Amino acid sequence: xxxxxxxxxxxxxxxxxxxxxxxxxxxxxxxxxxxxxxxxxxxxxxxxxxxxxxxxxxxxxxxxxxxxxxxxxxxxxxxxxxxxxxxxxxxxxxxxxxxxxxxxxxxxxxxxxxxxxxxxxxxxxxxxxxxxxxxxxxxxxxxxxxxxxxxxxxxxxxxxxxxxxxxxxxxxxxxxxxxxxxxxxxxxxxxxxxxxxxxxxxxxxxxxxxxxxxxxxxxxxxxxxxxxxxxxxxxxxxxxxxxxxxxxxxxx
Amino acid sequence: xxxxxxxxxxxxxxxxxxxxxxxxxxxxxxxxxxxxxxxxxxxxxxxxxxxxxxxxxxxxxxxxxxxxxxxxxxxxxxxxxxxxxxxxxxxxxxxxxxxxxxxxxxxxxxxxxxxxxxxxxxxxxxxxxxxxxxxxxxxxxxxxxxxxxxxxxxxxxxxxxxxx
Numbered sequence: 001x002x003x004x005x006x007x008x009x010x011x012x013x014x015x016x017x018x019x020x021x022x023x024x025x026x027x028x029x030x031x032x033x034x035x036x037x038x039x040x041x042x043x044x045x046x047x048x049x050x051x052x053x054x055x056x057x058x059x060x061x062x063x064x065x066x067x068x069x070x071x072x073x074x075x076x077x078x079x080x081x082x083x084x085x086x087x088x089x090x091x092x093x094x095x096x097x098x099x100x101x102x103x104x105x106x107x108x109x110x111x112x113x114x115x116x117x118x119x120x121x122x123x124x125x126x127x128x129x130x131x132x133x134x135x136x137x138x139x140x141x142x143x144x145x146x147x148x149x150x151x152x153x154x155x156x157x158x159x160x161x162x163x164x165x166x167x168x169x170x171x172x173x174x175x176x177x178x179x180x181x182x183x184x185x186x187x188x189x190x191x192x193x194x195x196x197x198x199x200x201x202x203x204x205x206x207x208x209x210x211x212x213x214x215x216x217x218x219x220x221x222x223x224x225x226x227x228x229x230x231x232x233x234x235x236x237x238x239x240x241x242x243x244x245x246x247x248x249x250x251x252x
Numbered sequence: 253x254x255x256x257x258x259x260x261x262x263x264x265x266x267x268x269x270x271x272x273x274x275x276x277x278x279x280x281x282x283x284x285x286x287x288x289x290x291x292x293x294x295x296x297x298x299x300x301x302x303x304x305x306x307x308x309x310x311x312x313x314x315x316x317x318x319x320x321x322x323x324x325x326x327x328x329x330x331x332x333x334x335x336x337x338x339x340x341x342x343x344x345x346x347x348x349x350x351x352x353x354x355x356x357x358x359x360x361x362x363x364x365x366x367x368x369x370x371x372x373x374x375x376x377x378x379x380x381x382x383x384x385x386x387x388x389x390x391x392x393x394x395x396x397x398x399x400x401x402x403x404x405x406x407x408x409x410x411x412x413x414x415x416x
Contacts, residue, residue: 036410037332044330048337051320052313059289059312131369133288210290217294218304222359222369 069207072150076125077208078215080153083123089116089249091242092125092228094221097145098132098176102225103166109239110163121250126162129213131224132172141176143209148182150205155191164189264412267394267401271325274338274391278322284365285315295362298369299348300355317341325395328404335395342389346382353378 066077074081079092091113095102116122128146136142145165152161164185170176177185183197199205216226227237229245285292293311296302302310321341324334349361353376359368361381370376399406400413 040330040406041333044324044333044337047320047324048317051316052309055286055289055312055314055316056309059293059308062289063308131294131367133291134365213294214290217297217367220300222294222298222367224369 064207064210066211069211070204071208072153072205073156074158075150075153075208077211079125079127079212080149080158081123081125082159083117084120085123087117087120087123088252089122089246090125090230091116091122091246092127092226092231094127094129094216094224094226096129096132096142096224097149097165098135098142098170098172099224100169100172103169105225105227105237106162106166109237109242112239112243114159116246122246126158127212127216127221128209129216129221129224130209131213131222135172136170137173137175139175141170143206144176144179144182144203146209146212147203147205148186148200150208151196151199152186152189152191154199155186155189155193155196157186157189157191160189161186161191263398264400264402267331267398268328268403270391270395271328271331271401271404274335274388274395275322275325277388278318278325278338280322281364282315282318282320282322285362286319288365288367289315291365291367292362294367294369295360296368298357298359298362298367299352300357301348301351328401328406331401331404331406332396332399335392335399338392339389339396342385342392346385346389349378349381349385352376353382 069077071077072080093105095106113122113124117124126149128149130140130142130146132142133140149158149161149165152158168177168181168185179201182200186196186200225237227234227242229242230249232245234241234245285295289312292315293308296311296314297304297307318341321334321337324330325338345361345363352359352361358370358376360366360370360374360376361378362368363381363385401407
């Protein structure tokens with residue numbers, strides 16, 4: 001047995017008392033540490049929760065409910081419909097006016113689709129989304145061009161305007177066409193009234209574009225161009241694939 | 253735990269570096285998303301993991317949580333808790349990306365902005381994204397294990413030798 005042990009057994013000596021005091025102090029320190037750690041954790045959690053709340057609040061003020069959004073003439077909350085309402089085949093086209101492959105699709109397959117529309121077989125639901133807003137040097141060209149396309153729908157010249165927007169498609173990363181250029185293209189398409197120019201300059205349909213984009217995302221679309229024929233997505237929207245799908249759907 | 257004298261001298265500097273690096277990544281990730289919260293919401297939705305009722309909450313809340321977490325880490329305030337939260341969030345990201353990959357989705361992670369959309373000809377970069385997040389998770393683990401660092405609010409408040 002050690003010296004200390006013997007003394008301990010005999011009763012509290014000065015060394016034993018010191019030992020007890022030391023232990024007590026250590027316990028107090030440990031308890032204090034736990035308390036401090038708990039407070040720090042609570043403060044950090046509170047800061048993070050409040051931050052999340054701020055973000056959600058900002059998002060809610062930015063998002064307009066569809067009921068309060070102006071919708072272009074002949075359009076729905078989801079897009080612009082071209083063609084006879086009772087056409088047997090519906091082709092959904094999700095497009096971004098800044099997306100180069102969307103232009104390729106329009107150049108390659110647009111004329112074929114236009115023939116089907118003229119024949120009354122097909123109606124096209126164009127969904128002009130703003131997926132690529134971050135690629136126009138801060139000017140949000142995708143939103144601006146799609147909103148201007150809404151103005152063109154108001155003026156009844158959407159199909160022609162769509163072609164002109166693609167014919168003058170800016171490069172990704174460039175600021176894109178100015179409002180004046182968007183108005184000039186509208187004039188070229190036949191929208192000569194001052195209300196078209198006002199509509200473009202005031203970005204009247206930018207909330208509608210945000211809604212169209214949101215609905216596209218909710219429909220599971222996260223790439224452009226995405227093409228659906230009577231609700232079935234084409235894995236690769238080539239002219240051949242579109243023609244085959246339209247012919248098959250028209251025969252049903 | 254390694255407790256050689258050399259490590260004891262180096263560790264606070266090592267942790268300072270880890271803190272600043274992880275904090276900076278969080279701040280960059282968060283700020284690249286706040287300019288377009290609708291895009292951030294779409295990026296979350298593109299994973300098709302959360303119910304629609306939660307998608308806007310996560311999409312809009314997450315960027316601000318990332319920035320707050322980054323600022324706390326850079327300041328060295330609540331380092332151990334911040335590192336622990338970083339580990340947790342990073343683990344969720346890794347699970348999300350891995351699941352998108354496994355399900356054959358074609359999305360972009362939306363880690364530093366972007367709406368999850370991928371151009372037609374672009375292949376997803378899941379492997380790179382996963383490797384990066386695993387690296388950041390390791391950084392968080394180091395920091396949770398050795399939270400003591402130089403130039404930290406924790407050090408000012410609780411003394412330079414306290415591991416809170």
